[in-house]
Amino acid sequence: xxxxxxxxxxxxxxxxxxxxxxxxxxDIYNQxxxxxxxxxxxxxxxxxxxxxxxxxxxxxxxxxxxxxIIN
Numbered sequence: 359x360x361x362x363x364x365x366x367x368x369x370x371x372x373x374x375x376x377x378x379x380x381x382x383x384x385d386i387y388n389q390x391x392x393x394x395x396x397x398x399x400x401x402x403x404x405x406x407x408x409x410x411x412x413x414x415x416x417x418x419x420x421x422x423x424x425x426x427i428i429n
Contacts (some may be wrong), residue, residue, distance in 0.1 A: 361403060364418075374396060380398075390427060392420055396415050399417050
C-alpha cells in the first residue's frame with residue numbers, strides 16, 4: 359500500500375524522531391485536543407484501521423496541525 363511507503367520514508371529521516379511518539383507526560387500533550395504521532399499511524403496501518411487513503415492523510419495532517427498549535 360502506498361501509505362506504508364510514505365510512512366516508511368518519513369520514519370527513516372532524522373527529523374522524524376520528535377514526531378514518532380507523542381509524550382503523554384509533557385505539558386504540551388494537554389494543549390492538543392487530538393494528539394497524533396507516527397507510531398499511532400503505523401499501528402493503525404498494521405491493524406487495517408484506515409478504510410481509505412484519505413483517513414491516513416487526515417492523521418498525517420493532524421500531526422502537522424498539532425505542531426502549528428504548539429509552536
